[in-house]
Amino acid sequence: MKVNWNTYLFAFVCFTCAIDLVLTGRDFYKILKLPRTATLNQIKKSYRTLAKELHPDKNKNDPKAQERFQDLGAAYEALSDPDKRKTYDRHGEEGLKRQGNDDSFHDPFSSFFGDFFGGSRDDEHRHVPRGGDLVMDLHVTLEEVYNGNFIEVVRVKPVAKETSGSRRCNCRMEMRTIQMGPGRFQMMQDQVCDECPNIKFVTEEKVLEIEVEVGVPDGYQIPFLAEGLYATLITVKSIVFILNTGEPHIEGEPGDLKFIIRVQKHTRFERRNNDLYTNLTITLQDALNGFDVTLPHLDGHNVTIKREKITWPGARIKKKGEGLPQHDQNNIIGDLYVTVDIDFPKGELTGEQREAVKTLLNQESKHRLYNGI
Ligand SMILES: *[C@@H]1O[C@H](CO)[C@@H](O)[C@H](O)[C@H]1NC(C)=O
Ligand SMILES: *[C@@H]1O[C@H](CO)[C@@H](O)[C@H](O)[C@H]1NC(C)=O
Numbered sequence: 001m002k003v004n005w006n007t008y009l010f011a012f013v014c015f016t017c018a019i020d021l022v023l024t025g026r027d028f029y030k031i032l033k034l035p036r037t038a039t040l041n042q043i044k045k046s047y048r049t050l051a052k053e054l055h056p057d058k059n060k061n062d063p064k065a066q067e068r069f070q071d072l073g074a075a076y077e078a079l080s081d082p083d084k085r086k087t088y089d090r091h092g093e094e095g096l097k098r099q100g101n102d103d104s105f106h107d108p109f110s111s112f113f114g115d116f117f118g119g120s121r122d123d124e125h126r127h128v129p130r131g132g133d134l135v136m137d138l139h140v141t142l143e144e145v146y147n148g149n150f151i152e153v154v155r156v157k158p159v160a161k162e163t164s165g166s167r168r169c170n171c172r173m174e175m176r177t178i179q180m181g182p183g184r185f186q187m188m189q190d191q192v193c194d195e196c197p198n199i200k201f202v203t204e205e206k207v208l209e210i211e212v213e214v215g216v217p218d219g220y221q222i223p224f225l226a227e228g229l230y231a232t233l234i235t236v237k238s239i240v241f242i243l244n245t246g247e248p249h250i251e252g253e254p255g256d257l258k259f260i261i262r263v264q265k266h267t268r269f270e271r272r273n274n275d276l277y278t279n280l281t282i283t284l285q286d287a288l289n290g291f292d293v294t295l296p297h298l299d300g301h302n303v304t305i306k307r308e309k310i311t312w313p314g315a316r317i318k319k320k321g322e323g324l325p326q327h328d329q330n331n332i333i334g335d336l337y338v339t340v341d342i343d344f345p346k347g348e349l350t351g352e353q354r355e356a357v358k359t360l361l362n363q364e365s366k367h368r369l370y371n372g373i
Contacts, residue, residue: 028078028093038079134258137262140212146297153207153209155205155206161201166195171192174192214330217261221259223258269298271324275335275337276324276335278295278336278338278339281341283342292307293306303322313340315339
């Protein structure tokens with residue numbers, strides 16, 4: 001199915017104008033299914049989930065679908081902006097309107113999360129020139145993968161605007177037949193162009209919201225359909241990248257913008273699928289007597305590791321359910337494996353201490369040579 005985004009956006013914007021006149025005070029928190037204490041991240045997350053669920057394209061037989069989706073957009077727009085949210089919390093939707101509900105209606109859906117439906121634009125019309133795809137690595141921390149996060153990317157791109165004058169466009173080769181004399185014809189190939197309005201480029205900024213989904217795998221791609229094309233400059237977490245210095249396309253379709261999740265190496269945890277691995281060094285004394293350590297997890301909660309038995313070097317302790325949530329099913333959670341390493345004391349024991357150790361451990365002197373296993 002081909003989604004015509006322009007038509008869709010137009011409908012979305014105008015419908016919102018219309019309902020502004022009619023509706024009074026909707027409960028935006030209820031629409032987003034959140035308590036009034038919800039954090040910005042929770043608001044974004046809930047919006048994303050509900051937008052997928054309530055999208056009119058997915059609820060074609062429900063006459064209320066459009067309305068519900070617009071309520072959701074309005075709720076998100078009010079609550080995702082800290083100033084608007086404050087006004088809304090105090091004076092409700094009426095308050096927002098009184099504040100002169102600024103003209104600059106920014107459409108939350110189009111700037112959000114890229115392609116909701118995982119579809120790609122149809123390939124039937126390949127003769128339409130298409131701008132290049134832009135692919136960017138997006139470096140995220142393991143903390144972000146564990147907790148989820150939203151990253152704002154400001155995309156600065158030149159946008160074509162009509163201006164005075166005209167230019168040649170849609171140029172193509174056409175065959176022409178010329179009569180050279182009686183009964184003599186010659187075929188000629190000619191370039192034929194149309195006249196189009198002249199165009200100048202105006203720089204526009206747009207904020208794209210990228211969700212780092214809980215449990216997202218390394219290499220995961222997040223596409224933003226039709227955001228590729230003339231994107232020339234991008235700011236990620238306030239770092240500016242120059243992406244494409246080529247000529248912007250004026251005709252045809254824009255390419256796509258794709259972000260590829262790159263999970264950075266963590267100083268304490270290593271990730272293998274849904275499981276986490278870490279190393280723990282303990283003293284020889286703790287190895288023999290037992291120990292009780294707490295280690296901070298990726299969201300700050302403490303994991304305790306407690307042993308009373310003797311622990312040998314290389315022992316691997318499994319903490320069930322302390323790994324990463326699985327990407328497509330967050331209720332499935334991996335495990336944490338802690339490999340123990342023992343910090344032996346340095347130096348030399350006195351004769352007395354040696355005797356004490358001998359009495360204490362009471363081990364026969366023996367050794368074994370082996371290879372591998
Ligand atoms: C744990 O130690 C082993 C051996 O030194 C090392 O190969 C591994 O990368 C370490 N794992 C982590 C999570 O630091
Ligand atoms: C985790 O343990 C540390 C040290 O034992 C403590 O300072 C910290 O408050 C604990 N954190 C939580 C979230 O309980």
